[in-house]
Amino acid sequence: MSTSLRHTRRDFLRFSGGLSASILAVACVTPGADTGTDDTAGEPAVEKEQILVWDQFGEDSVGVNEIVVKFNEAHPEYHVTREAQTNMRDILKTSLDAGAGPDVMYYDTGPGFAGVLARAGLLLPLDDAYEQYAWNERILPIARERASFDGVTYGIGNELEIVGTFYNERIFDEQGLAAPDTHDDFLAVCEALKAQDIIPMAWGNQNKWPAGHTFSVFSGNIAGKDNLAAAISGELAWNEPDFVESIQIPFVDMVDAGYYNTDINAVTYDDSNLLFYSGQAAMRLTGSWMVDGYTNPDNITDPVGFFFYPSIREKVIAPPAGLGSGYFVGRDAQSPEGAFAYLNFLFSDETIGDWLEGMAMIPPVRLNADDYSISDLLRFTIIEIQQNAESMGFNIDVLTPDNYNTMMFDGFQEVIGKVKTAQEQADDLEAAMQEAIERGTVMDITP
């Protein structure tokens, strides 16, 4: 019995060892699915330079995948592999630090995101690439400014966007309403809709970040562009009366007046879009990234219009405008030249149509909207951005430090939930900004 057992153990060890050796041998000789070599029959294989790209567009993004295919076809010396990452904020820092990160990454441009990577020396400066490819002539200055830290440029910002009010034109027509010119007009529109049992504005803040855009709209319109820039840069206190009012109006007064759906903190961003799509709500205060959704007949058949949130007490409005994210190159990129070539291709004449027509995203380049087959709403957005670039305000959360953002997101939920007052939230925002100044994570955007 024991002899048999001993043999079994030996056999097991022999078998395990043999199996491991076999696996190793097979692994060594079996080619990968995609070696990235140009293996044209009859010609020697050319080793391509590999470029790994991480972005946040989703694995099935047809538009971005199309751009990658086009690049690989047009550049036989390089091979781009694209990987969609859903948790980039969690893994990117560690991956880059370990030398296992991507060559090119599509990441948030703020000081708490790309700024942290840049200051840690994990990104390649792109100032020379801007010269080499003459990007300054093609790419809008804001795309460079937002991706620059401490005087050095590290990326190209992308996805130009604005935040404003989308409205259901059918409901407005039926109720005899028009896009309002002033804040008081806006409140009157809300009252009229409410009287007809229509939710004036759909708002879901369970995800926390939508409140940041609402605050961007009101602080731009009440405090003004320059003061907002000063506050973002840590030069003006966030508990100044204008900012307190920018919290009080949308998060307290309009909530109490019943101008939104109920349970704002329990409704997700997507669900609030459903309220708008279904016609239960007449307006949505959100960004131009929703243009694609609001012009898709599968979502909503009613025509959708757009207006910037109107002037409050006759002040000049500064609607939020900014960039979604930006492309950056990792310090340890296998092929920096290939990475620069890919960035160049991303915003070339060959791909502008992919961004606009395929994804309804506005790339950061000078373009003529009439040259492309796009919806009227997207065309309107492009023209607005181009014509009013100088007077546009800011999307606060892409410019402010991360600890400020968490205070902003948590705090606004608390203000909506009556756990905190507008003044308390403004004080907390200022405290968070002071902490960020101490940590050196504040971005100076003053002229």
Next chain:
Amino acid sequence: MTAAAPVRRGQLSPRAKRKALAGWAFVVPALLIYAFFFVQPFFYSIYYSLTDWNGADPVKQFVGLGNYIKLAGDSLLWQALGHNLIWVIIGTVSPIAIGLLLGVLIWTGALGRVLFRTIYFLPVVLSEVVIAIIWNWIYHPLFGAVNQILRGIGLDHLARGWLGDPQTALLALLMTAIWSYYGFCFVIIMAGLQNVDISLVEAATIDGANGWQRFIHVIVPQLSHVLTMITAFTLIGGFNVFGIVFVMTQGGPGTATQVIATYTYRKAFQESQVGYGAALSMVMTLLSLATSYIFIRLRERQEQ
């Protein structure tokens, strides 16, 4: 034929040595994996907790106990800790009580034992994320089952955004956690009940003990080892809870459901304060260890 060499006391025979070596051969790989994936990161975490590091900078500034001193004055930590304590108490007592009750009911001879066991155990096989998504739908303010039922029976005034209301969010999460865990308690208790000495139960019945007395004084004491194990697991789980909270509320509304694990994640990953996050994780580890140790020691002393 030669006599076998005498083996001195304390010395292993060649055969025993071979067996010991074979034993080590099987244990060492697992030990190495454990050391690499658990022990090493644990000591790294201790080191990080003594630094001011953003997770990316090549320089980790040593701050000694600075992070731990800062923890003492961090009101959000205390709030999160309070939520963990609520979670530990309600989230430990409830699933065990439900599991025990159901286990004893079925053990006493209910029909369809296998069917009930399968039904009760079903939530345990689901991942935390799936459970969180299911319950997000159940609590949905616009078309969730809870509000629909309340409206259906004329209790409209009770319908609300359960996860968006600071008054109800934590309890709503706890309900989800209890639902996901009581099946595990039930199955373990059912296994424990197989070892209960029936003759003692019968003797107690003859002595005139009623059902409740038999349950408390005869059955529960015989389940003490099983209950100790489940309670220790649940206590540790109560301090480490993350998935359900993160998926369902992200600690919100505001910080109404923030627990230490989600707060640690927020500091380390969302605010790039990895050093401070590591200090928070050390607090979490110490709490889990200390609570479990004290509980098990108390149980052992009680048994002695």
